[in-house]
Structure formats: C-alpha cells, structure tokens
Amino acid sequence: MGSESNSDGTVGKALDVLDMVALAGRPVRFGELLAHSAYPKATLYRFLQTLTSQGMLQMDADRGTYTLGVRLVRLAHVAWAQSSLAPLARPYLDELAQETGQTIHLAQMDQGQVLYVDKRNAARPVDMFSSAGKVGPAYCTGVGKAMLAYVSDARLAAALDRQSFHRFTVNTLDTPAKLRAELRLIRERGHAFDREEHEPGIICVAVPIVSRAGRVLGAVSVTSTTALTTLDALEAQAGRVKDTAARIAVEAESWRFPEQD
Amino acid sequence: MGSESNSDGTVGKALDVLDMVALAGRPVRFGELLAHSAYPKATLYRFLQTLTSQGMLQMDADRGTYTLGVRLVRLAHVAWAQSSLAPLARPYLDELAQETGQTIHLAQMDQGQVLYVDKRNAARPVDMFSSAGKVGPAYCTGVGKAMLAYVSDARLAAALDRQSFHRFTVNTLDTPAKLRAELRLIRERGHAFDREEHEPGIICVAVPIVSRAGRVLGAVSVTSTTALTTLDALEAQAGRVKDTAARIAVEAESWRFPEQD
C-alpha cells in the first residue's frame, strides 16, 4: 500500500493520503494510516487535519476514524459529466445493449488502471454509482488491453510499470512480453478479447475508442460468460462494437472541439 | 467565484483551484482561471501542473483547456460507498418510492450546501451519477431546511453564513430571521416543506435523518408539483417519510457502530 508517486510536492503527498484512505475502503484510524504511510506522525496528522477541514475527508469524532468526504462526490459529479465519455456515449451504449442484450462496459484509462465509467447490465437495473468508478487491472481485461494496444509508446511503458501481472487465472498474461505480443495481435485485428484472464468463466470482446488524431479516449466491451456463449459467438459482435466505438469517437470529437476552425 | 476558504496552506489552495475548475463546469483555459483566481500567474500555473500530473485535472493539450480528472471519479466511488448514506438507505428509498409513487431525494450536508446522494424518479429511469452529486441551496429546499432545523447551533451559524438568500421565487425565505423562524416550526412538527421556494410549481415534504445521539446525518424528501398534488396531500405522506428516515437512521447507526457497548 505505502509507496505512492509523491513526486509533486505537498499537494501530491496530501493526495496520497487521500488515496490511502480510499484504498482502505472503510473507516480507518489514525494509527492504521500511520502504520502504512511513509510520513511521520506529525506530518500525517497535519494532512488529515487539512483534508478534513477541506471536506475531502470526514472524521467520526466518537470513533476517531476517517473516511472520504462528501466533497469528493460533488467534484466527481462534475468530473463525470465533463471529462468522462459516459454522458455522450450514453445513447450509443443503450443502443448496443439493446441490440446485443449483453452486459456492456465503458471504460477509460486512469494512471495505468482501467476505470469503468458506465455500464449496461444484461438483466437487472443498473446500479450506477456503484459500478461507475470501479477500477480494474489493465493487463488482463478486455477494455484494458484494447486501450493499451493503441496508446503511445511512452504511455504504454508508464502503464506497464504499474501493472502487477498477478496471475488471476491460468489464462492471465503474466509478463510484459506476453502482453506486448498480445497487443500486437489486437492492433492487427482491431479488437481485444478477454479469455477468462481476470475471472474464470468471464469472456469479452473490447474495442478501443480512438480519436481522429490517434489518441485513445476509452474502450467499449461486450461481456458474457462461458456458460452462456463462446468467444467465437462474441467475436461475431465485434463489428457492431467497433461501430459503436467509432460513433462515440466522432461524438467525442465534436464535443471537445465544438467550433471548427 | 474568486474568494474561497484558502485557510489551510498549500493543499487548501490547490483544492480551491480544483473547485474553480469544477465551478466552471466546462473546459477552461488558463487565462480564464487566472482572471477569476486570487493567485498570480506562476502560482496558479504550478497548481494546474501539479493537479494535472496527479490526475485530479485533465488537460487537453490541443485546446489548452483543463477539466476535472478521472481520478476524482475513482475516489468518489469509494466516498459514495463509504461515507454517504446512499448504499444503506437504498432499500428503504426503494420501498418509499414504491409506496408513494413520487420522486424521492436523499441528501446530506456538505459545507452548508445540500448534496443529493441518491434519487428515485417517479417515471423515468434514474440517471444516477448525473443526479447524485448535484448540489442545491440549503435555505430554500425541503431537505436543506429539514437538516438545518436539527443541526447544532455552531453548525447552523456556519451554514447560515454560507447561504446566499437569493430570492428564487416569491415564497423564498430570503433572510436569516425568516429562516430561523421557519426552522423553529419545523422542529415543532418534525418535518419541513418546500412551498415553491426554490422553483415555482415544485413542492415537497422532507424529514431529517437524525442519529440517536442527535447528529443530523441527512434528509429524505418526497417531491411533487402543484399541478399534480397539493401540499396538504403531500403532508399526508409525512408519517411514512418519517418512518423511512427513522429506519435509515437505525441502519446507519448499526453500520457505523457495529458493536454495541
């Protein structure tokens, strides 16, 4: 848990602390944080004070525990609306969900990790906030690999450094070399698979969302289970997914550059 | 826009900048931010650099604009799950929505403002991230007044300082004195109304969620329009709303204090 990218100054360190609390995922005591943190008592203490007074953390005085503050929810509302693909991708995802009847994911890259920003569930109603915001590994998910296959060399290198290459299943690509080979294949065919690499029984086809300039904006995937379908059957949907991805890319482009020069 | 609570050091100032970008609600240029900010060029510039490198902001290099970063979405996911009432209130809200067939809001207090953390819409499917995270004024909404009526004097004073008392409609309580009188009435009857004080035609009954120790945790409301119903008819629901609020309070209590003493 401990060592983070405390490269940029005081602010970076404070945000590290924020991440530490987030990582715990439950109310944490000062002591627990201290044990995991690289900072000395007084320093950590001051950070917690500042963050709490700023509403980024919340402290339960009775129990002496800290949790993330509601100010984050407010900020994220704006973040989600303004710099995630979710709002503008919505109609296209709806359509894709309708057509395929499968579970759909929309993801973006966040510091080498896959961040899910929207989802359409096959059966049950969507549970938005609790699925949007979830993170997953990049090296062993369909959306992750789809994005990695198209990012710049510099970004790829940075991202690879952040992968754990933990072997979740027998199919997990557990070395950078294996992953790089896979990425080459993905570029050739234009879509990525998840062959039960993250969770047994879960398979998917994923397509990156790439801007005209070649920047990777995100990825869309159609997910299913080996119990319900086969990879080949899923691949038959690839064209449809590509179409969706392309349309989202166009939409994003015209949103981000409203007035043409 | 400009002057914020830059009380606590560098971190506070950096978060101010974050808020400035959030407040704009759209991609902003460096210059725009500079114009609104209290900080000199170089200082602001460095903050933007830091926040961007931290993933709290995102910068579109081509356009030279900044937006909130996706890291916030990740953090908010945890924040929402761990320190909002939404996850544990969910079943109760569902039930209330079912019973009343009306629009339901669940809100909490964030620095003197009302923060909506969940919602059930009468007709159309819920649009979670885009409704959760929304903020509104405390002095002229049902949930806001319900919460203010039960907070400690110190918190009330702090909150009142942060109210604009803008006169949205003819019914808006536009002075602290009027509001204080209203809060007294709310305490007497145990529930608050919104008599078209924020938006014409919109009325609601709201009930605070109060812990056994007397701490205000949030508020629930049932909303409708003057076209569809009357305040009296809505008041008939008050008992039901109180019941829901009470059950959420109990649930919250057993969540936050799992082991009884």
Added chain:
DNA sequence: CCTTTTGGTTCCATTATGTGAAACTTAGTC
C-alpha cells in the same frame, strides 16, 4: 489508587518548498 502503555495532539527550530515579479518564448495579428 498509582503506574504504565497505547494512541493521539501540540511545539518549535530547521530548512525545504512554495511564492510571484519579471524575463522569456511562442503563437497569433496587423
């Protein structure tokens, strides 16, 4: 009831870090 330990908060001399005026570098105009 006094002592010790644990967990949290405050102090304060040291110095690393943030600060911001000004100089500079583009990119866009006339």
Added chain:
DNA sequence: GACTAAGTTTCACATAATGGAACCAAAAGG
C-alpha cells in the same frame, strides 16, 4: 516583420511544511 496576447520558465526570497520530541488523555495493568 514589428506588435500583441497567452502561456511558460526562472530565481532570489520568505513562507509554510517538516518531523523529532515533548505532551496529554484515556485505557490497561499492578
């Protein structure tokens, strides 16, 4: 090709972060 506006970098200076150590409160133990 000189001029202007917008963004970026520099650097001497002072503020603000740092962290060891002292302090305090409340349990735990004798």
